[in-house]
Structure formats: structure tokens, C-alpha cells
Amino acid sequence: xxxxxxxxxxxxxxxxxxxxxxxxxxxxxxxxxxxxxxxxxxxxxxxxxxxxxxxxxxxxxxxxxxxxxxxxxxxxxxxxxxxxxxxxxxxxxxxxxxxxxxxxxxxxxxxxxxxxxxxxxxxxxxxxxxxxxxxxxxxxxxxxxxxxxxxxxxxxxxxxxxxxxxxxxxxxxxxxxxxxxxxxxxxxxxxxxxxxxxxxxxxxxxxxxxxxxxxxxxxxxxxxxxxxxxxxxxxxxxxxxxxxxxxxxxxxxxxxxxxxxxxxxxxxxxxxxxxxxxxx
Numbered sequence: 001x002x003x004x005x006x007x008x009x010x011x012x013x014x015x016x017x018x019x020x021x022x023x024x025x026x027x028x029x030x031x032x033x034x035x036x037x038x039x040x041x042x043x044x045x046x047x048x049x050x051x052x053x054x055x056x057x058x059x060x061x062x063x064x065x066x067x068x069x070x071x072x073x074x075x076x077x078x079x080x081x082x083x084x085x086x087x088x089x090x091x092x093x094x095x096x097x098x099x100x101x102x103x104x105x106x107x108x109x110x111x112x113x114x115x116x117x118x119x120x121x122x123x124x125x126x127x128x129x130x131x132x133x134x135x136x137x138x139x140x141x142x143x144x145x146x147x148x149x150x151x152x153x154x155x156x157x158x159x160x161x162x163x164x165x166x167x168x169x170x171x172x173x174x175x176x177x178x179x180x181x182x183x184x185x186x187x188x189x190x191x192x193x194x195x196x197x198x199x200x201x202x203x204x205x206x207x208x209x210x211x212x213x214x215x216x217x218x219x220x221x222x223x224x225x226x227x228x229x230x231x232x233x234x235x236x237x238x239x240x241x242x243x244x245x246x247x248x249x250x251x252x253x254x255x256x257x258x259x260x261x262x263x264x265x266x267x268x269x270x271x272x273x274x275x276x277x278x279x280x
Contacts, residue, residue, distance in 0.1 A: 002098070011093040012086040016056035018110050019085025023078050026117045030124055044072035056082035077117070084113055095266055101145030105265060108137070108193045112258040115186065119254035125182025130189045137192030147195025155191030159199055163187045183253055190261045198264045201271050205260035206253065213251055 002010070025035050027043075040049040047069040053059050060079040067074060088109045096102035111133050119125055134156050141152030167179035191199055264271060 007093060007098060008090060011089040013056075015089025015106065016082045016086035018089070018106075019082035019113075020054065020056045022085060022110060022114045022117075023081050025114045026081070026121070029114075029126055029128070030118055030122045042067040042069060042072060045070035056086070081113065081117065085110065088113070091266065096145055099145060100143050104140045104143060104146065108133070109262060109265070111189075112261060116255040116258045119182070119252040123180075123252050125180070125186050125254050127182070127185055130182065130185035133189045134185065134192045137189060141192070141195075147193070147198075151195035151197070152192050155194060155196040155199060156188045157191070158196055159191030160184055160188035162199065179253075183257065186254055186257055190257065194261060194264055194268070197272070198261070198268060201268070202257065202260040202264050205263055205271075206256040209259060210251065210253060210256040213256070217251065 021035075024040065028035050038048075040054055041047060042049065044067060047067065053063065053068055057079045060074060063074070065074050065076065066072065089106050092102045092106040092109070096105060111129055115125055115129060138149070138152045138156060141147050141149050146152070147155060163179055163184040167184065170179065187199070187203075190202055194202070
């Protein structure tokens with residue numbers, strides 16, 4: 001049995017390494033590029049990055065956020081994603097212990113992390129991630145700590161069907177697409193991993209936090225004297241990148257669904273007790 005401190009160090013290092021790979025996924029996948037080949041390169045000078053220049057978090061600090069070759073600035077996002085991966089792995093270890101479900105939960109959170117940044121950058125939720133993770137969620141649902149096979153299958157089916165229905169009704173009323181196809185598959189993925197009982201709390205958390213963020217952005221835009229507009233229809237997760245640009249103040253819904261799912265994963269029982277207590 002590993003000492004607690006050694007298990008924590010291992011979890012953080014492992015999570016940060018996964019975060020380093022997620023940076024590649026976030027950058028390349030929406031562009032239709034391979035996430036395996038070629039090896040990591042500087043986006044500016046295309047110089048291959050050596051292994052000692054690619055140590056999570058530390059390399060960015062040592063290089064002061066710049067490429068060793070062309071001195072181009074490296075986005076702060078890279079070490080932040082690596083740090084997030086390490087902290088999420090630590091959180092799974094703390095919540096679930098040295099158990100198979102801890103590794104499964106971290107895989108789920110890693111996928112949500114990649115989807116969040118892709119959606120923020122491109123308003124896309126690639127189905128090459130969401131659909132396989134629906135299948136994987138059902139496949140591992142029987143592991144102790146998971147929602148169980150029945151709960152997972154019902155969660156995936158209900159998550160998909162509910163968003164399709166809501167989207168169809170909203171589109172009929174608003175005369176435009178209201179929910180993107182990527183959101184539908186993401187909600188099905190969340191249902192597969194967290195089960196049927198998680199869908200309503202996750203949707204409520206995502207809607208509440210999304211509304212708060214939207215109000216803040218609208219207020220900030222008004223403070224700067226800029227006019228805000230309702231977001232146009234979202235592309236589906238399969239559409240190629242094009243010149244489409246969201247208006248100022250618009251936010252994709254996927255990151256808030258991911259945040260709500262992470263909150264339910266760690267605090268689900270407490271959230272359900274609080275929510276049901278409102279009706280007692």
C-alpha cells in the first residue's frame with residue numbers, strides 16, 4: 001500500500017501529464033489534425049519540442065512562457081490545463097481513494113476538460129470525444145462507485161432524448177436552432193457516467209451558472225458601451241471550422257454542463273439532499 005503522500009504525488013504527476021496531452025487534443029482535434037503525429041512543435045517556428053522542454057508546468061516556468069527557439073510567447077493556458085489535470089487527479093484520489101472508479105472518474109473529467117476548452121475556442125463539442133465516452137461510461141458503470149448499468153443506460157438515453165425534445169420545442173418557438181447537436185451528445189455522456197438521477201441537478205447547475213456568467217458579461221459589455229446580441233445558432237459537433245464568430249457576450253453551454261457534471265461527481269449526494277430538502 002502506497003503512503004498517502006506518495007499516492008498524492010503520483011496522482012498529481014499523472015494528472016499533469018494527462019493535462020499535457022489534453023493541450024494537444026484541444027489544439028489539434030478541432031483542426032482535424034492527428035493528436036499522435038507529429039510530435040509537439042512550437043506553433044510559431046514549427047520547431048520540435050524536446051522532452052525536457054515539455055515537462056508539465058515546470059518547463060513553462062523555466063522558459064518564462066516562451067519558445068526556446070523563436071522566443072514566441074506560449075499561452076498561459078498550457079500550464080493551467082496541466083495544473084487542472086493534476087488537481088483533478090488529486091481530487092479523484094481524495095474522493096474515491098485508490099480504487100478503479102477513481103481512475104474512471106478522472107478519465108471522465110479529463111474528457112470534460114478537453115471539451116470545455118474546445119467549446120470555448122470553437123463552439124464545438126466533437127462527437128469523436130462525446131460518443132465514445134457515452135459507450136465507455138456505460139461499459140464501466142458496473143464498477144463500484146459508478147451509477148450501475150441500468151442507471152447509466154437510462155441516464156444516457158434520457159440525457160439524449162431530453163435535449164433533443166427541448167431543442168425541437170425551442171426551435172419551433174424561436175424559429176432557429178436553440179441547442180446544438182454537440183450539447184445533446186454531451187448531456188448523454190454525462191448521463192452515462194453519472195446516471196439518471198444526475199441529469200436534473202446538472203442541468204439546473206449549468207443553467208444557473210451559465211445565467212450568472214451571461215449577466216456578468218452583458219453588464220461588462222454595457223459598461224464598455226458595446227451592444228450585445230443573442231447568440232446565433234450553434235454549429236453541431238461535426239461541423240468543420242469556418243469563419244463563423246459568436247457575438248460579444250455570447251457563451252457556449254458546454255462548459256457549464258461540464259462544470260455542473262464535475263460538481264455533481266464530487267458533491268452529488270449533498271446537492272441532492274439540499275435540493276430535496278427544499279420540498280420537505
